Amino acid sequence: MSPLKIKKGSTGHSAYDLRPSYSDTVERHTLAVLVENEPGVLARVIGLFAGRGYNIESLTVAEVDHQGHRSRITIVTTGTPQIIIQIKAQLGRIIDVHKVNDLTVEGPSVERELGLFKVAGKGEQRVEALRLADIFRANVVDSTLESFVFEITGTPEKIDAFADLMRPLGLQEVARTGVAALSRGAV
Amino acid sequence: MSKTMTGARMVVQALIDQGVEVVFGYPGGAVLPIYDELFQQNQIKHVLVRHEQAAVHAAEGYARSTGKPGVALVTSGPGATNAVTGLTDALMDSIPIIVLTGQVPTFMIGSDAFQEADTVGITRPCTKHNWLVKDTEKLAATLHEAFHIALSGRPGPVLIDIPKDVQFATGTYTEARQVETHYNPQVKGDLAMITELAKAMETAKRPIFYTGGGVINSGPAASQLLRELVAATGFPITSTLMGLGAYPASGDNWLGMLGMHGLYEANMAMHDCDLMINIGARFDDRITGRIDAFSPRSKKAHIDIDASSINKVVHADFPILGDVAHVLEDLLNVWKARGRKTNTEGLAKWWGQIKEWRAVDCLKFTQQGKVIKPQYALQRLEALTKKHDRYICTEVGQHQMWAAQYLGFEDPNRWMTSGGLGTMGYGFPASIGVQMAHPDALVINVAGEASWLMNMQELGTAMQYRLPVKQFILNNERLGMVRQWQELLHGERYSSSWSESLPDFVKLAEAFGAKGILCSDPDTLDDAIMEMLTHKGPVLFDCLVEKHENCFPMIPSGKPHNEMLLGDASTKDAIQAGGAVLV
Numbered sequence: 059m060s061p062l063k064i065k066k067g068s069t070g071h072s073a074y075d076l077r078p079s080y081s082d083t084v085e086r087h088t089l090a091v092l093v094e095n096e097p098g099v100l101a102r103v104i105g106l107f108a109g110r111g112y113n114i115e116s117l118t119v120a121e122v123d124h125q126g127h128r129s130r131i132t133i134v135t136t137g138t139p140q141i142i143i144q145i146k147a148q149l150g151r152i153i154d155v156h157k158v159n160d161l162t163v164e165g166p167s168v169e170r171e172l173g174l175f176k177v178a179g180k181g182e183q184r185v186e187a188l189r190l191a192d193i194f195r196a197n198v199v200d201s202t203l204e205s206f207v208f209e210i211t212g213t214p215e216k217i218d219a220f221a222d223l224m225r226p227l228g229l230q231e232v233a234r235t236g237v238a239a240l241s242r243g244a245v
Numbered sequence: 246m247s248k249t250m251t252g253a254r255m256v257v258q259a260l261i262d263q264g265v266e267v268v269f270g271y272p273g274g275a276v277l278p279i280y281d282e283l284f285q286q287n288q289i290k291h292v293l294v295r296h297e298q299a300a301v302h303a304a305e306g307y308a309r310s311t312g313k314p315g316v317a318l319v320t321s322g323p324g325a326t327n328a329v330t331g332l333t334d335a336l337m338d339s340i341p342i343i344v345l346t347g348q349v350p351t352f353m354i355g356s357d358a359f360q361e362a363d364t365v366g367i368t369r370p371c372t373k374h375n376w377l378v379k380d381t382e383k384l385a386a387t388l389h390e391a392f393h394i395a396l397s398g399r400p401g402p403v404l405i406d407i408p409k410d411v412q413f414a415t416g417t418y419t420e421a422r423q424v425e426t427h428y429n430p431q432v433k434g435d436l437a438m439i440t441e442l443a444k445a446m447e448t449a450k451r452p453i454f455y456t457g458g459g460v461i462n463s464g465p466a467a468s469q470l471l472r473e474l475v476a477a478t479g480f481p482i483t484s485t486l487m488g489l490g491a492y493p494a495s496g497d498n499w500l501g502m503l504g505m506h507g508l509y510e511a512n513m514a515m516h517d518c519d520l521m522i523n524i525g526a527r528f529d530d531r532i533t534g535r536i537d538a539f540s541p542r543s544k545k546a547h548i549d550i551d552a553s554s555i556n557k558v559v560h561a562d563f564p565i566l567g568d569v570a571h572v573l574e575d576l577l578n579v580w581k582a583r584g585r586k587t588n589t590e591g592l593a594k595w596w597g598q599i600k601e602w603r604a605v606d607c608l609k610f611t612q613q614g615k616v617i618k619p620q621y622a623l624q625r626l627e628a629l630t631k632k633h634d635r636y637i638c639t640e641v642g643q644h645q646m647w648a649a650q651y652l653g654f655e656d657p658n659r660w661m662t663s664g665g666l667g668t669m670g671y672g673f674p675a676s677i678g679v680q681m682a683h684p685d686a687l688v689i690n691v692a693g694e695a696s697w698l699m700n701m702q703e704l705g706t707a708m709q710y711r712l713p714v715k716q717f718i719l720n721n722e723r724l725g726m727v728r729q730w731q732e733l734l735h736g737e738r739y740s741s742s743w744s745e746s747l748p749d750f751v752k753l754a755e756a757f758g759a760k761g762i763l764c765s766d767p768d769t770l771d772d773a774i775m776e777m778l779t780h781k782g783p784v785l786f787d788c789l790v791e792k793h794e795n796c797f798p799m800i801p802s803g804k805p806h807n808e809m810l811l812g813d814a815s816t817k818d819a820i821q822a823g824g825a826v827l828v
Contacts, residue, residue, distance in 0.1 A: 097377070098365060098366075098369065098377075101366070101369060102369060105369055105370055109370050140556065143556060144556070144557055147551075147552040147553035147555075147557075148553045150552060150553070151551065151552075151553055153373070153394055153428055154374075156427065
């Protein structure tokens with residue numbers, strides 16, 4: 059009996075091929091998932107992503123049709139094209155999922171996110187924050203002598219840019235909703 | 246006319262309406278109202294197992310051998326957590342089962358009550374779907390929907406968690422026909438793609454059918470159509486572990502099982518084919534070996550009812566989403582309508598090549614001396630039982646692979662084995678489920694001694710219900726497959742793979758009131774097997790076999806199909822690659 063000749067670093071010791079099967083580029087996709095508004099449906103969706111090792115960049119969920127008992131989950135995820143296809147197929151397998159739309163590939167869509175920014179500062183910093191907020195069309199929804207809370211709506215990139223600008227001006231807290239998205243034009 | 250009844254009564258009524266004949270279960274505080282109802286009726290038999298895991302495996306055995314859903318009933322907390330292995334097993338192998346669990350009363354949920362567990366939370370990833378029913382009014386509809394979901398599309402396990410107060414409360418019983426569902430998976434395949442596949446079949450020089458458990462799950466019509474298609478085209482056919490029996494082992498075109506411990510001719514044909522037609526299989530890693538070297542020169546068709554199976558592991562050139570029976574019917578019709586053409590010249594050469602591979606005789610072994618080879622034991626078991634109305638279960642390990650290699654399966658639903666999850670301890674309770682479904686049939690569980698001990702308590706169940714299941718234990722006093730991997734891959738360091746302190750299996754059988762048979766001599770093996778077969782009750786057959794036998798052929802993990810390891814006894818210098826130096 060002689061042992062198998064297995065090169066160092068090979069996968070021979072594992073029952074699985076540990077190398078990625080696809081080396082394609084990673085893409086960012088926005089998925090709209092229409093689900094039955096049942097207890098545990100969000101856990102099913104999140105559990106699927108966690109259990110199979112998929113990424114979630116952002117996730118928003120709310121009831122969109124009270125009478126029809128439907129909620130809409132918008133998920134921004136990343137992966138190779140094969141992984142994205144697999145994510146959609148796996149989502150489609152969940153009994154409570156009615157429909158999965160990939161807004162990234164199904165034509166043009168609009169994406170919006172809402173952010174709340176608490177910025178504290180005095181003097182010139184405070185004025186500068188207010189001026190930039192105006193440029194970004196952010197609203198002041200709370201104000202004290204030492205702080206503002208700005209409300210800003212836009213694409214995730216716009217909100218990122220606003221956060222970058224506020225950071226040196228006394229940014230204290232951020233709350234973001236994650237992406238909500240719809241396809242453009244009539245259904 | 247609406248009927249009002251308690252939740253517990255609804256459970257029993259729904260099971261009766263769904264045609265359930267047997268429930269495997271174990272009572273406890275949170276399911277007592279349902280057990281009370283079971284006590285007061287005669288339509289449903291209840292089988293009291295000795296451990297909840299066994300209830301689920303028994304339900305699986307029942308389902309796999311009948312094509313009907315299996316039902317298990319267990320209590321809350323530990324009852325539910327013990328069911329998790331069986332649920333996962335059924336999910337991996339697509340077995341339709343319905344598991345009913347008791348739960349603490351709704352007003353106590355979340356209070357860490359006695360025997361409370363978050364059952365739907367724990368079982369969410371290991372069921373096809375599950376429900377916590379908090380309202381008796383919804384209970385009957387949920388039960389009916391559960392059967393629909395377990396059986397439709399890709400079958401699988403479902404679980405209904407029923408709090409005790411919901412069992413006591415009264416509500417209106419909903420009939421099965423009143424239940425509406427949005428879950429209706431597509432069964433017909435795309436005709437355009439089916440036509441493309443039919444065209445490819447006409448010109449293929451080296452085609453192969455690669456079939457899986459999906460053919461069995463699709464029902465007897467699928468196996469019938471498959472046989473027709475194979476006979477009409479003359480293409481060779483191989484199958485996964487899960488698909489054995491869909492095409493008969495005695496059929497002319499049968500290459501044997503493929504995969505890690507599959508037959509040489511089957512794996513070589515998979516590697517060298519130019520058209521692979523996957524019917525209801527899922528390109529599992531035990532089948533493909535190294536993905537980038539998997540059947541490199543073939544176009545691949547994939548027929549599957551689950552969209553997530555297609556293109557998951559291997560790219561499909563002809564993806565066909567649909568139920569096997571429906572798709573095969575269309576495929577046969579289209580192929581016949583186009584003139585029943587195949588590439589006869591190419592096929593003849595292909596069969597010539599396959600005959601050369603067959604000549605390697607990869608399952609050959611030599612029985613000599615006074616020690617029984619496990620292969621020999623199975624060869625004799627096959628010879629002495631193949632004429633019987635026979636069902637085979639297995640545990641998991643070397644004996645399982647040998648059983649798949651040396652036993653022949655002529656019909657679907659005759660082979661119950663844990664494929665995807667690889668659950669040691671599956672076979673014995675599964676054999677109990679099979680015997681309940683087929684009281685007059687010969688039910689054999691081919692086991693290893695280590696696997697068998699994992700659910701040995703079920704000897705009590707077999708005795709109680711007079712189930713004459715035959716436990717055929719290939720006893721090598723080792724965790725054989727673990728030992729084999731340690732020998733081949735871990736420098737022969739046998740870490741914890743020796744079964745020390747084994748019981749005397751004959752005495753163990755007798756302690757339960759069953760019959761025990763010990764056999765260690767190849768010369769008396771036939772008589773001992775006959776003694777097992779003629780005994781009317783359960784038998785524990787302790788067959789002492791060669792302790793260091795390895796299971797071959799073997800594709801070492803991370804290797805492609807054409808770098809298979811063969812056993813000593815194989816003729817011909819079959820493997821050219823470096824990996825062949827072994828044994």
